[in-house]
Amino acid sequence: MQQTVLQFVERMALICEKEGMPRIAGRIFGYLLASDQTYSLEELAEHLQASKASVSTNARMLEQFGMIQRVSVLGDRRDFYRVEDDPWERMLRVAQSRWRDMANAFADARERLPDPAGRVRVAEAERFHRLLITDCDALIDRWHALLAAEARTPTETAGPGV
Incomplete structure (x- = not known):
């Protein structure tokens, strides 16, 4: 991960933690916000060096808060995530x-x-x-x-x- 992206992701982790969320939630949000791509849970877990279970739990929480959205990819049964349009x-x-x-x-x-x-x-x-x-x-x-x-x-x- 590029140093500027890593710094941003970690800063978002700390900010979200101050708001009462787990740091990994902030990392997920920051990582998705810094990218225009859609990522599977496995990819997010690998990129953020976190367990898939933790990423899954926190991605669902972020989805409920309206911060990210779950999307499907034709022919793939996995869940993918990206930042909401707005x-x-x-x-x-x-x-x-x-x-x-x-x-x-x-x-x-x-x-x-x-x-x-x-x-x-x-x-x-x-x-x-x-x-x-x-x-x-x-x-x-x-x-x-x-x-x-x-x-x-x-x-x-x-x-x-x-």
């Missing part, structure tokens, strides 16, 4: 779904909790999560506008766009 929007949509579940749970509890102070805290948590959902929609709209603008004026390396 992992950023997909990850936000997955997070939004979790936030919506949380907001609904808070709303249900708010009506039933006997302690007034508990109801206030739960109501604040609900409002916060509803705000996250709304602001996330606005962020995704801005992201689409940025992508559309860049498509009209393509550049080799896009900047932050803020």
Whole structure:
């Protein structure tokens, strides 16, 4: 593996670990993000020097988070993985779904909790999560506008766009 790719993969491993994921999940995501190819579990395990079982478990987790996708190859029974076409929007949509579940749970509890102070805290948590959902929609709209603008004026390396 090229030194710059290896450094990036390891940096992603540490970042994902800070987010509560196993390091191997970050390595898988970083490796797939740095490449335009599709890899089998066996190939990922070999390239990342990890067990196939660990790669399989963490690839499924990353797939659930919307970061990577499983694809099939005609004539091959193995699972292959690649980065989602737009992992950023997909990850936000997955997070939004979790936030919506949380907001609904808070709303249900708010009506039933006997302690007034508990109801206030739960109501604040609900409002916060509803705000996250709304602001996330606005962020995704801005992201689409940025992508559309860049498509009209393509550049080799896009900047932050803020």
